[in-house]
Amino acid sequence: MDMNQLFEFLKQNWLIFLIALIVLFVIVSFVKTVVKWALVLVIVAAVAVYSGITWNDIDNVVTTVKDETVQQLKDQAMNAMVQEAKKATFSAGADGTYTIKSPNVELKGSTNSSKVKLAFNGVSLGEWEINDTMKLFIDEAKKK
Structure with missing residues (x-):
């Protein structure tokens, strides 16, 4: 995914990302169980899917970071x-x-x-x- 494309997408959808961050903050602050992390993962996955990031993109990033670290x-x-x-x-x-x-x-x-x-x-x-x-x-x- 091109970084310029990502920044342009963030500029156009900043309100959705702001709402997602606020919801994540509220969940992390008030929910004290394992459900908290499940909700966090669901919200992050939903934002990632909405933004057009595919699992293949995520896999490529993880593989690159792992290879560079090793x-x-x-x-x-x-x-x-x-x-x-x-x-x-x-x-x-x-x-x-x-x-x-x-x-x-x-x-x-x-x-x-x-x-x-x-x-x-x-x-x-x-x-x-x-x-x-x-x-x-x-x-x-x-x-x-």
């Missing part, structure tokens, strides 16, 4: 690996597994695998293919 977390995790490599500790298990921990990053892997499980600030980012940054992080942790 990419930012990945970038931050890689930067943290570079910055915290000297603080990382390496511990190996008897079965060939290893764990590397630094203040913000935790890697878990196996010596015969090309993948590791990565957690950043306690949030699991899934299983990743080992890249050059990770190899440097692993090597620096092994030196200690």
Whole structure:
């Protein structure tokens, strides 16, 4: 949806949006149960449908935000690996597994695998293919 089109629609229908906001404020202020959130969702969905926003548009926005957030977390995790490599500790298990921990990053892997499980600030980012940054992080942790 084009932003100019959205702004033009808001200019033409400002009264409806104002009434919806007032109703939402009243509901949130006075209703104290789960029904409150059901009513809020119904009103927001009705305004969205009235404004011409489709579920496909919403899905695209959610997907874009999710992808950008995951990419930012990945970038931050890689930067943290570079910055915290000297603080990382390496511990190996008897079965060939290893764990590397630094203040913000935790890697878990196996010596015969090309993948590791990565957690950043306690949030699991899934299983990743080992890249050059990770190899440097692993090597620096092994030196200690």
